[in-house]
Amino acid sequence: MQDFLQTLPKVELHLHIEGSLEPELMFALAQRNGIELPYATVQEAKDAYCFSDLQGFLNLYFQGMSVLRNEQDFYDLAMDYFRRAREEGVVHIDMHFDPQAHLQRGVPLEVVMAGLLKAKQEAEESLDLSIGMIMAFLRDRPAEEALHVLEQAAPYWKMLDAIGLDSAEKENPPSKFVDVFERAKQLGLVCVAHAGEEGPAEYIKEALELLNVERIDHGVRCLESEEVVERLRREQIALTVCPLSNVSLKVVEDLRDHPLPKLLSEGLKVTISSDDPAYFGGGMLTNHLACAEAFGWDKAVFRQLTRNAIEEAFTTQQRRDELLRRLAAI
Ligand code: ADE
Ligand code: ZN
Numbered sequence: 001m002q003d004f005l006q007t008l009p010k011v012e013l014h015l016h017i018e019g020s021l022e023p024e025l026m027f028a029l030a031q032r033n034g035i036e037l038p039y040a041t042v043q044e045a046k047d048a049y050c051f052s053d054l055q056g057f058l059n060l061y062f063q064g065m066s067v068l069r070n071e072q073d074f075y076d077l078a079m080d081y082f083r084r085a086r087e088e089g090v091v092h093i094d095m096h097f098d099p100q101a102h103l104q105r106g107v108p109l110e111v112v113m114a115g116l117l118k119a120k121q122e123a124e125e126s127l128d129l130s131i132g133m134i135m136a137f138l139r140d141r142p143a144e145e146a147l148h149v150l151e152q153a154a155p156y157w158k159m160l161d162a163i164g165l166d167s168a169e170k171e172n173p174p175s176k177f178v179d180v181f182e183r184a185k186q187l188g189l190v191c192v193a194h195a196g197e198e199g200p201a202e203y204i205k206e207a208l209e210l211l212n213v214e215r216i217d218h219g220v221r222c223l224e225s226e227e228v229v230e231r232l233r234r235e236q237i238a239l240t241v242c243p244l245s246n247v248s249l250k251v252v253e254d255l256r257d258h259p260l261p262k263l264l265s266e267g268l269k270v271t272i273s274s275d276d277p278a279y280f281g282g283g284m285l286t287n288h289l290a291c292a293e294a295f296g297w298d299k300a301v302f303r304q305l306t307r308n309a310i311e312e313a314f315t316t317q318q319r320r321d322e323l324l325r326r327l328a329a330i
Contacts, residue, residue, distance in 0.1 A: 001289075009306065014274075060279070061279065070115075074111065081093075086127050092315055095120075095131055103149065109153060130315045132314030137164070143179060191214060193217065198249075201221050220259050239270050242280075244275075307324070
């Protein structure tokens with residue numbers, strides 16, 4: 001199974017590039033930029049990655065990314081992850097990034113975009129990897145700020161595949177962002193949103209009805225509403241489920257308690273991603289191996305999950321066909 005899961009042409013639809021910042025690179029960038037970290041050693045940072053909920057994680061996530069200041073830092077961050085993901089057999093990544101988290105530290109959007117886009121281009125040319133770009137908005141910040149950032153991103157609109165919605169979910173319902181998502185739709189951008197991670201099933205319904213999202217990031221709490229499950233099934237809306245993230249952030253106590261098998265038996269379009277691999281114990285291969293062990297899934301289940309992800313990936317029809325052929329060949 002290990003060999004099969006390594007070879008499987010895995011497609012990651014839910015990855016925060018800032019959450020791929022390994023402590024080793026964090027220390028190197030801190031030194032390069034003369035930034036002091038609250039940890040004395042890499043091990044101390046790793047020991048601090050013990051969370052009781054989403055907010056506890058977000059505090060360290062925003063602190064960690066404070067070492068990202070220059071174009072080269074964003075390039076190094078992304079290339080470091082792309083190489084690691086490729087070694088794990090990943091062939092496509094839809095990458096969320098959080099411009100507001102950098103703008104509020106005084107890092108210009110141009111710096112963020114230049115570094116990430118250079119890494120994307122290089123990975124696509126030399127690593128057999130395709131990359132989608134999802135500009136995400138922080139839902140615990142004002143909607144007006146998100147709208148402003150979306151307008152500010154005008155020079156990059158054509159390089160974006162989608163907009164997303166992330167950060168602290170509780171008390172920040174999708175309805176807060178109707179104007180932002182309407183504007184994105186006007187611009188021809190696809191919309192996705194985190195919903196039903198810590199927030200209720202109602203937020204999934206809102207994201208679908210009010211934000212017109214095409215995919216739901218996480219969505220595991222859909223099972224609390226018959227009506228929401230029925231809609232997700234009928235419309236075959238993809239859920240980008242992140243098993244090890246859900247364990248780390250105590251959405252579930254243990255992976256064996258995770259609703260993934262139930263989501264599958266309900267006929268939902270499930271996919272598997274790593275979310276923030278540097279913080280949650282590993283990337284795509286680790287997540288797949290953990291699921292194999294916890295649920296005893298056979299190859300057919302993993303093939304189906306991968307087919308789902310290939311079908312939903314932000315890429316060209318040509319690349320999608322190629323990835324489907326590669327999946328059929330293993
Ligand atoms: N930003 C980075 N990771 C996130 C997650 N799991 N949920 C919400 N926002 C995030
Ligand atoms: Zn996420």
